[in-house]
Amino acid sequence: MQNLKLNHFYSYVNTASAIIQSYDGSIPFAHFIKDYFSRNKKFGSRDRKYITQFCYSYFRLGRSYPQCSVHQKILKGLECTGFKLDPTHVAVLKGAALPQDKPQKIFNYDAPLSEHIDQAAFEQSHLVQPDLFLRIRPGNENAVINKLQLSAVNFTVEGNSVRLPNSFKAESVIAINREAVIQDLNSQNVGTLLELYKEQAAKDAKIKVWDCCAASGGKSILAKDILSDIELTVSDLRPSIISNLRRRFEEAGIKRYKSFVTDATKARPDHLFDLIIADVPCSGSGTWARTPEQLLFFSEDKIGDYAALQRAILSNVIKYLKPGGYLLYITCSVFRQENEDQVHYLQEQGVQAIQQQVFKGYEIKADTMFGALLRK
Template sequence: MNDQSSTINHFKRFYSHVNTANTVLQAYKGEAPFAHYIRSFFSQHKKFGSKDRKQITELCYCFYRLGKSYPQLSIEQKILKGYQLSKKEWPEEWLSFFEQYQLPKQTPENIFSFKDHLSESIDTAAFEQSHLLQPDLFLRIRPRQHKVVSEKLQSANINFIITENTVRLPNGSKIDEVLILNKEVVVQDYSSQRVSELLNIYKSKISHLKSVISIWDCCAASGGKSILAKDVLDDIKLTVSDIRSSILANLKKRFAEAGIKNYNSFVSDSTIAAPDQKFDLIIADVPCSGSGTWARTPEQLLFFQESRIAEYAKLQQNIISNVIKYLKPGGYLLYITCSVFAEENEEQTSNLTKQGLELIAESVLKGYDQQADTMFAALMRA
């Protein structure tokens, strides 16, 4: 087969993928996470191989990464424009292919439609443009596992970068076939790992204490922040809770893999949860808009409703108002969101200072310049 025929066949297959992506995008209405929807679609259409599924999914995400930019374009054109922007350089034949579709040359200007709500310290332009790329995969190396993790990744010929205890890999790397998850490494975004900075501030504040630290992780989910707290603070007495019994079952599995055995757990709504003790530290990684993670779930750029910001803020207020009643005198609250909205972040800590808590430290954990998520964390003292 000559080069010209190969190129024609290549674009013929690609165009077939674009057509399928177009069909999927027209059918999806945002009711469930797109990752769930596309898996269901492929389970009903068995003809697609793994490479086809990967390409079609990528094209759909390229469409969503443009947010509400280019309203004049068709779905097909937006797919192609998003795909064009997903790489900095293209071979000549691809440039000619894109040229056929008369794609706009101007930079997309309405990727993120909620700029008025952003925390003040965020670089709006850089944050908005970061949605054009899929974030990397990040792992946190657990204590005393650095050498074995490095050796295993090298032996498996996986491209990786290690900086201190953080491993950065291309998204989609099959690390569960190489490393023992939760024992050797924890899958945890770079910004989420940086919550350890506030845990270390807390550690320095209570360094004079001799007793075991009592911690309640009140929105524990699958336990990532609890494992982090264990690794940073070491000698802790841990209580975890979540409103979802199914996710606590996942937490128990992860804790077993992580070697965390002595802890209490209970199912409860954190707005009304009533543990039978008070704590030195409460970790509240609260439900939120997730707006700092939308580069991973870019369908939210189109389907998220602005009114939900206030709904999340109210829920967060209700959770915090309840859980701070279970702080010991002089105890600490570690408040965390994966949101970039001031209403969910600085405005919440401002409200807490009005309720008598002291703000020790707060930070927008910026990941948009690291191909990572963006989060918010604050440490406060009762």
Template sequence: MLPDPQKGLGRYYSYLNSAVKIIGSYQGHEPLAHFLKNYFSREKKYGGSDRKQVTQLCYAYYRLGKDFADLSFEQRVLLGLRLSSKEIAAPWNALLAIYKVPETFSGAVFPWKDQLSGGIDPAAFEHSFFVQPDLFLRIRPGNEAPVIKKLEQAALPFQKEGDALRLPNTAKAGEVLALNSEAVIQDLSSQRIAGFLHRFKSLALDVSQISPDVPGPGSRVSVWDCCAASGGKSILAADVLGTITLTVSDIRPSIIANLKKRFHEAGIKNFRSLVTDATKPDGQLSRERFDLVIADVPCSGSGTWSRTPERLHYFSTDEIKTYAGLQRRILANVTQSVKPGGFFLYITCSVFRAENEDQVAWLQQRGWVVKDQQVLEGYKLKADTMFGALLQKKANFI
């Protein structure tokens, strides 16, 4: 029950009431961003400023996770707003007082800290849910000067961090740049997968001296991106490794259709695309052997929940077991397609040990050798957190 509006606060009560109504009708079956877009398209009364305010309140609510059952919906929305905002407008401060929103809380936003991958700072990771990640671009080879010039001419604020550009998450980069051709939208941690690809490049050169199955200098490397999704890792591999023989696959036909469009924009012409289930042997692929198989596997996505905090709210630990089982089936299938002496790059955007180190340990038990393994910590950098491991199949692997 909302208190009677005080003078000057009516519009803010309305925003809060709208957010509570939306939260009550949202069940987590689709991304919150999609739900809100459809909701506002039906409810024409909301202007641009109204949508922005209500959207911020909805996301603030979900940033608290599912704890705080002792607080009302309104209190949880306002507490989330307090914790996730650098500055709060005076009317919101008034409502914080009216609703007696606590200054602090003792609940656990992320109660699964005992299941985190090694090296993750639990407190810092939990705090990251109150910080909206930035937008990141990766400059493609040969495009640094024109990309920076265009951003400066458009007065878009950015920070350069190596090949990465950090922009506000509301930046309309696609209105300024030729996306996928000049630069790709790619999270900072995802861009750091390039480190594994450089490592593969140097290791493959060494292996070629002793194994005829692995290409040497000047040879074309064969790569299978077996869970390709939108193709971001494949574009990165092409940029890092140079000319490659590329195969991409995904279980979803619509995703492969979108990938082809993106590859066209990126100038990637020589590739083979397949719709196939990575958990099951494919008649064609089962007979082939690749120098590098990349598996950015389906996962809980827990390293990205700062962008999608509704997942934090609706998450069940049963999902860890479900995803770990799916990942294990993918590993058992696709690793057979790596050449003796070749390499396997395992990637998740999860923070859970069962989806990360435990899967690598399972491969080690089967004779694979870990060459590099890292948690790519983004939670202190306003970015996603990911996990990557580069493993090698022994040359005498049977």
């Protein structure tokens, strides 16, 4: 990075600035910039890498420096993310100065955060991209570790979690979904609540599990790996999501399950469940170090919309819990309204909280998640 020729540096700042100014937040920035490069073929892979990095450095500052130009914010973002700027770099600002103060409004929302989240540390964590994580599936520990060793990538292993550099193409080395799943560390750690369920739940019959917001089935595969012998039902809102899930389950070797397309606020499954997993749609605010454009484009009033949708899903699905059945509520949000307040709401409906926890990712280069295990 620091060997970058000055004329290239200036050109990348100008291009990143133009891209940022044409982006309106309506699609993820990763898709937007991919599309931009596919329309603008003159950029080689090195150019694309730098321009992308320059754009993300800008977004990582969130709403800090509202008085500054896009060029100033790109340079300040680079400085805050470890690029050593000298006066020749700053010359691209054509006489304007680089702000000297630290970024103050990276995560600039008034809504209260969940308990025990260190606001300052959480805010600063957005300057760093989280790592890539694999969860090794049972029985594949040696195979996965051997393959990673042969690939010469730098990695660390803790239990069955593997931490890798973000640029690593895991699918070129590992049979993804069969041997290991790509899953953020704290999404994996939510599994501790499934372990708790396993300790507490009756063991006399096959556990009936409904993953009511299944997406491509990350939590279902986790549940299958932890609870083993389950009768699994999955559902989500759109057919395309369920067909992705089917593909993934095939790779994962999960053959026996029921799937259907339904709105979980209105779903009417034909039987009751021992365990419902509600990994609900949410602000995603615990994951914005991966998608820092959200720091600029997410508007606070959407928190209430998500909270209302979550409540509608919860108030419907708890009807399909057996008496004594368990609910695993999960978000990747840091906002109290989507987390503890929803647990409180469930308690008001007569569902008892067994354990709730913020899985903090901001000090360990991972996402922040919230999970609660409740019992009807």
